[in-house]
Amino acid sequence: xxxxxxxxxxxxxxxxxxxxxxxxxxxxxLPCLYDLPRTYHWIFPFxxxxxxxxxxxxxxxxxxxLFFREESPYxxxxxxxxxxxxxxxxxxxxxxxxxxxxxxxxxxxxxxIIPVPMSSLKRRKRGYNQAEWLAAGIxxxxxxGLDVSAVKRTREKTSQTVYGREERRENIKNSFIAKRIPYxxxxxxxxxxxxxxxxxxxxxxxxxxxxxxxxxxASLAYVE
Ligand SMILES: [Zn+2]
Numbered sequence: 518x519x520x521x522x523x524x525x526x527x528x529x530x531x532x533x534x535x536x537x538x539x540x541x542x543x544x545x546x547l548p549c550l551y552d553l554p555r556t557y558h559w560i561f562p563f564x565x566x567x568x569x570x571x572x573x574x575x576x577x578x579x580x581x582x583l584f585f586r587e588e589s590p591y592x593x594x595x596x597x598x599x600x601x602x603x604x605x606x607x608x609x610x611x612x613x614x615x616x617x618x619x620x621x622x623x624x625x626x627x628x629x630i631i632p633v634p635m636s637s638l639k640r641r642k643r644g645y646n647q648a649e650w651l652a653a654g655i656x657x658x659x660x661x662g663l664d665v666s667a668v669k670r671t672r673e674k675t676s677q678t679v680y681g682r683e684e685r686r687e688n689i690k691n692s693f694i695a696k697r698i699p700y701x702x703x704x705x706x707x708x709x710x711x712x713x714x715x716x717x718x719x720x721x722x723x724x725x726x727x728x729x730x731x732x733x734x735a736s737l738a739y740v741e
Contacts (some may be wrong), residue, residue, distance in 0.1 A: 532594050532606060544609045546592070553613075554584040554591060556739060559621035569713040569734060575724055576732045578623050580737035581710055582614040595738055599708060604650040608709070610737055611654020618735065619659055620741070628733060629662040629700040630655055633707040633719050634693070636673040651737050652706040661704070668719055670696045689714050693722035702731045710736035 530537055533549040542550075558564050558580035566579035585595065598606035618624050632648035640646055649665055656663040672692050703723065705716050713734070720732045 522640055532597055532603070533590050534651070544606060545602075549590075554586070554589060554735035555617075556581050556584055556730060558739075559618055559623060566710065566713065566734065566739065569717060573717065573720060573724075573732070575718060575728075575730065576734065577625060579620070579713075579734035580621075581736045582610065582617070583738045585740045595672040595709065598650075598737075599647050602644065604645045604647065607647050607650030608654040608657070608739070611651040612658045613654075614651075614735070614737065615655035615658025615661075618655065625702045625704075625731065625733060627661060628702040628704040628731075629664050629667075629698070629702045630706055631664050631667045631719075631723070633705060633715060634665075634668050636670045639673050647708045648706055655704075655706060655735065662700070664698065664700075664703075666696075667698050667703075668693050668722055687719045691718075693719045695722040695726050698723070698727055698730065700730065702733070704733045704735055707734075707736045709738045709740060710734070711740040 521652050531542070531544075531546040531549055532687055536546045538544075538546060555565070558566060566581060569579050570576045583591065585592070594610075597603045598610070610735055626689045632646065632652035635643070635646040635648075652663055652665075655661070671694050671713060705723070707716055707719075710716060716734050716736070720734070723730060723732065
Protein backbone atom coordinates (compact mmCIF):
# COMPACT_ATOMS: atom_id res chain seq x y z
CA UNK A 518 0.00 0.00 0.00
CA UNK A 519 3.01 2.30 0.50
CA UNK A 520 3.46 2.37 -3.27
CA UNK A 521 -0.11 3.53 -3.76
CA UNK A 522 0.29 6.42 -1.34
CA UNK A 523 3.51 7.45 -3.06
CA UNK A 524 1.80 7.29 -6.46
CA UNK A 525 -1.14 9.31 -5.25
CA UNK A 526 1.28 11.97 -3.89
CA UNK A 527 3.61 11.98 -6.91
CA UNK A 528 1.31 11.05 -9.74
CA UNK A 529 3.70 11.04 -12.72
CA UNK A 530 2.02 10.62 -16.09
CA UNK A 531 -1.55 10.07 -17.23
CA UNK A 532 -2.22 6.30 -17.37
CA UNK A 533 -4.41 6.83 -20.45
CA UNK A 534 -2.71 9.36 -22.75
CA UNK A 535 0.77 9.61 -21.20
CA UNK A 536 0.72 13.36 -20.59
CA UNK A 537 2.60 14.63 -17.51
CA UNK A 538 0.13 15.19 -14.69
CA UNK A 539 -0.12 18.62 -13.13
CA UNK A 540 -1.68 20.18 -10.04
CA UNK A 541 -4.24 17.97 -8.38
CA UNK A 542 -4.39 15.43 -11.22
CA UNK A 543 -4.00 11.82 -10.08
CA UNK A 544 -3.69 8.70 -12.24
CA UNK A 545 -5.05 10.52 -15.29
CA UNK A 546 -5.20 14.03 -16.68
CA LEU A 547 -8.39 16.08 -16.38
CA PRO A 548 -9.44 15.65 -20.06
CA CYS A 549 -9.09 11.86 -19.77
CA LEU A 550 -10.95 11.91 -16.46
CA TYR A 551 -13.71 14.01 -18.00
CA ASP A 552 -14.01 11.71 -21.02
CA LEU A 553 -14.15 8.43 -19.07
CA PRO A 554 -16.63 6.23 -20.99
CA ARG A 555 -19.07 6.04 -18.10
CA THR A 556 -22.12 3.78 -18.58
CA TYR A 557 -24.41 5.62 -16.14
CA HIS A 558 -25.94 2.24 -15.34
CA TRP A 559 -26.41 3.44 -11.78
CA ILE A 560 -28.85 6.07 -13.01
CA PHE A 561 -30.68 4.36 -15.89
CA PRO A 562 -32.83 1.38 -14.91
CA PHE A 563 -32.62 -0.82 -18.01
CA UNK A 564 -29.41 -2.11 -19.58
CA UNK A 565 -27.68 -5.37 -20.45
CA UNK A 566 -26.72 -6.15 -16.88
CA UNK A 567 -30.30 -6.15 -15.70
CA UNK A 568 -30.71 -9.36 -17.68
CA UNK A 569 -28.70 -11.02 -14.94
CA UNK A 570 -31.47 -10.10 -12.54
CA UNK A 571 -34.10 -11.94 -14.49
CA UNK A 572 -32.48 -15.32 -13.82
CA UNK A 573 -31.62 -14.62 -10.20
CA UNK A 574 -34.55 -13.51 -8.06
CA UNK A 575 -32.36 -12.48 -5.09
CA UNK A 576 -30.37 -10.04 -7.20
CA UNK A 577 -31.51 -6.49 -6.81
CA UNK A 578 -29.36 -4.37 -9.12
CA UNK A 579 -26.31 -4.42 -11.37
CA UNK A 580 -23.99 -1.72 -12.64
CA UNK A 581 -20.76 -1.27 -14.50
CA UNK A 582 -18.71 1.92 -14.25
CA LEU A 583 -17.20 2.06 -17.76
CA PHE A 584 -17.76 0.73 -21.24
CA PHE A 585 -14.84 -1.38 -22.39
CA ARG A 586 -14.15 -1.06 -26.10
CA GLU A 587 -11.26 -2.73 -27.89
CA GLU A 588 -10.21 0.44 -29.73
CA SER A 589 -10.58 2.72 -26.72
CA PRO A 590 -7.48 4.42 -25.22
CA TYR A 591 -8.91 3.51 -21.81
CA UNK A 592 -8.15 -0.11 -22.60
CA UNK A 593 -4.56 0.66 -21.54
CA UNK A 594 -5.76 1.77 -18.14
CA UNK A 595 -7.58 -1.49 -17.50
CA UNK A 596 -4.72 -3.54 -18.91
CA UNK A 597 -2.20 -1.84 -16.61
CA UNK A 598 -4.50 -2.43 -13.66
CA UNK A 599 -5.16 -6.07 -14.42
CA UNK A 600 -1.87 -7.30 -15.84
CA UNK A 601 0.70 -4.57 -15.27
CA UNK A 602 0.88 -4.70 -11.48
CA UNK A 603 -0.63 -1.20 -11.10
CA UNK A 604 -3.19 -2.15 -8.52
CA UNK A 605 -3.45 1.47 -7.34
CA UNK A 606 -5.43 2.19 -10.52
CA UNK A 607 -8.15 -0.08 -9.11
CA UNK A 608 -8.17 1.75 -5.80
CA UNK A 609 -8.49 5.09 -7.56
CA UNK A 610 -11.14 3.94 -10.05
CA UNK A 611 -13.04 2.21 -7.26
CA UNK A 612 -13.06 5.48 -5.33
CA UNK A 613 -14.49 7.37 -8.34
CA UNK A 614 -17.02 4.61 -8.88
CA UNK A 615 -18.05 4.58 -5.22
CA UNK A 616 -18.77 8.31 -5.32
CA UNK A 617 -21.09 7.75 -8.29
CA UNK A 618 -22.84 4.84 -6.56
CA UNK A 619 -23.60 7.04 -3.59
CA UNK A 620 -25.46 9.42 -5.91
CA UNK A 621 -27.68 6.62 -7.23
CA UNK A 622 -31.16 6.28 -5.78
CA UNK A 623 -31.15 2.62 -6.86
CA UNK A 624 -28.20 1.60 -4.70
CA UNK A 625 -29.09 -0.28 -1.49
CA UNK A 626 -28.28 1.88 1.54
CA UNK A 627 -25.57 -0.19 3.20
CA UNK A 628 -24.41 -3.34 1.38
CA UNK A 629 -21.27 -5.26 2.32
CA ILE A 630 -18.84 -5.51 -0.60
CA ILE A 631 -17.56 -8.96 -1.59
CA PRO A 632 -14.90 -8.97 -4.33
CA VAL A 633 -14.93 -11.96 -6.69
CA PRO A 634 -12.06 -14.11 -5.38
CA MET A 635 -9.15 -15.59 -7.27
CA SER A 636 -7.71 -19.05 -6.69
CA SER A 637 -4.70 -19.01 -4.37
CA LEU A 638 -2.50 -20.27 -7.22
CA LYS A 639 -3.47 -17.45 -9.57
CA ARG A 640 -3.16 -14.91 -6.77
CA ARG A 641 0.38 -16.07 -6.00
CA LYS A 642 1.23 -15.79 -9.68
CA ARG A 643 -0.24 -12.31 -10.17
CA GLY A 644 0.59 -11.00 -6.70
CA TYR A 645 -2.81 -9.45 -6.06
CA ASN A 646 -6.51 -9.80 -6.78
CA GLN A 647 -7.58 -6.78 -8.82
CA ALA A 648 -11.22 -7.14 -7.69
CA GLU A 649 -10.09 -6.59 -4.08
CA TRP A 650 -8.37 -3.30 -4.95
CA LEU A 651 -11.41 -2.08 -6.81
CA ALA A 652 -13.64 -3.13 -3.91
CA ALA A 653 -11.33 -1.33 -1.45
CA GLY A 654 -11.70 1.88 -3.47
CA ILE A 655 -15.50 1.59 -3.47
CA UNK A 656 -15.46 0.91 0.28
CA UNK A 657 -13.25 3.94 0.88
CA UNK A 658 -15.63 6.24 -1.03
CA UNK A 659 -18.88 4.84 0.35
CA UNK A 660 -18.03 3.69 3.87
CA UNK A 661 -19.63 0.31 3.06
CA GLY A 662 -18.18 -2.81 4.68
CA LEU A 663 -15.72 -5.04 2.84
CA ASP A 664 -15.43 -8.80 3.26
CA VAL A 665 -12.62 -10.50 1.33
CA SER A 666 -13.03 -13.90 2.98
CA ALA A 667 -16.74 -14.61 2.50
CA VAL A 668 -16.19 -16.51 -0.76
CA LYS A 669 -13.33 -18.72 -1.91
CA ARG A 670 -12.51 -19.79 -5.43
CA THR A 671 -12.10 -23.52 -5.57
CA ARG A 672 -10.80 -23.70 -9.11
CA GLU A 673 -9.70 -21.39 -11.87
CA LYS A 674 -11.10 -22.17 -15.25
CA THR A 675 -9.32 -21.79 -18.51
CA SER A 676 -9.71 -18.49 -20.36
CA GLN A 677 -13.35 -17.68 -21.02
CA THR A 678 -12.78 -15.28 -23.85
CA VAL A 679 -13.74 -17.73 -26.58
CA TYR A 680 -17.03 -18.78 -25.03
CA GLY A 681 -20.59 -17.54 -25.37
CA ARG A 682 -22.83 -16.88 -22.36
CA GLU A 683 -24.17 -20.42 -21.87
CA GLU A 684 -20.73 -22.01 -22.34
CA ARG A 685 -19.22 -19.55 -19.87
CA ARG A 686 -21.89 -20.36 -17.32
CA GLU A 687 -21.11 -24.05 -17.66
CA ASN A 688 -17.35 -23.39 -17.59
CA ILE A 689 -17.46 -21.36 -14.38
CA LYS A 690 -20.15 -23.39 -12.58
CA ASN A 691 -19.27 -24.56 -9.05
CA SER A 692 -16.02 -22.60 -9.00
CA PHE A 693 -16.86 -20.80 -5.73
CA ILE A 694 -17.65 -21.77 -2.19
CA ALA A 695 -19.15 -19.34 0.30
CA LYS A 696 -19.41 -19.28 4.07
CA ARG A 697 -22.33 -18.15 6.17
CA ILE A 698 -22.54 -14.36 6.39
CA PRO A 699 -24.56 -12.11 8.70
CA TYR A 700 -25.34 -9.42 6.09
CA UNK A 701 -28.71 -8.76 4.51
CA UNK A 702 -27.37 -7.13 1.34
CA UNK A 703 -24.09 -7.69 -0.46
CA UNK A 704 -22.44 -6.13 -3.47
CA UNK A 705 -20.39 -8.56 -5.57
CA UNK A 706 -17.53 -6.67 -7.25
CA UNK A 707 -15.35 -7.68 -10.20
CA UNK A 708 -13.10 -5.86 -12.65
CA UNK A 709 -14.61 -6.72 -16.03
CA UNK A 710 -17.99 -8.14 -16.89
CA UNK A 711 -18.70 -9.76 -20.25
CA UNK A 712 -21.64 -12.14 -19.93
CA UNK A 713 -21.99 -11.96 -16.15
CA UNK A 714 -21.31 -15.71 -15.78
CA UNK A 715 -18.49 -15.32 -13.21
CA UNK A 716 -20.44 -12.93 -11.00
CA UNK A 717 -23.52 -15.09 -11.29
CA UNK A 718 -21.62 -18.20 -10.24
CA UNK A 719 -20.15 -16.32 -7.26
CA UNK A 720 -23.62 -15.05 -6.30
CA UNK A 721 -25.12 -18.54 -6.55
CA UNK A 722 -22.47 -19.83 -4.11
CA UNK A 723 -23.42 -17.06 -1.65
CA UNK A 724 -27.14 -17.77 -2.02
CA UNK A 725 -26.69 -21.49 -1.61
CA UNK A 726 -25.60 -21.12 1.97
CA UNK A 727 -27.26 -17.76 2.65
CA UNK A 728 -30.74 -17.94 1.13
CA UNK A 729 -32.58 -14.64 1.25
CA UNK A 730 -29.50 -12.43 1.05
CA UNK A 731 -30.03 -9.66 -1.51
CA UNK A 732 -27.25 -9.36 -4.06
CA UNK A 733 -26.13 -6.51 -6.29
CA UNK A 734 -23.36 -6.55 -8.91
CA ALA A 735 -20.80 -3.86 -9.67
CA SER A 736 -17.98 -4.15 -12.17
CA LEU A 737 -15.41 -1.63 -13.29
CA ALA A 738 -15.94 -2.22 -16.99
CA TYR A 739 -18.53 -3.81 -19.20
CA VAL A 740 -17.34 -5.36 -22.47
CA GLU A 741 -19.61 -4.23 -25.29
ZN1 LIG B 1 -4.71 11.82 -20.24
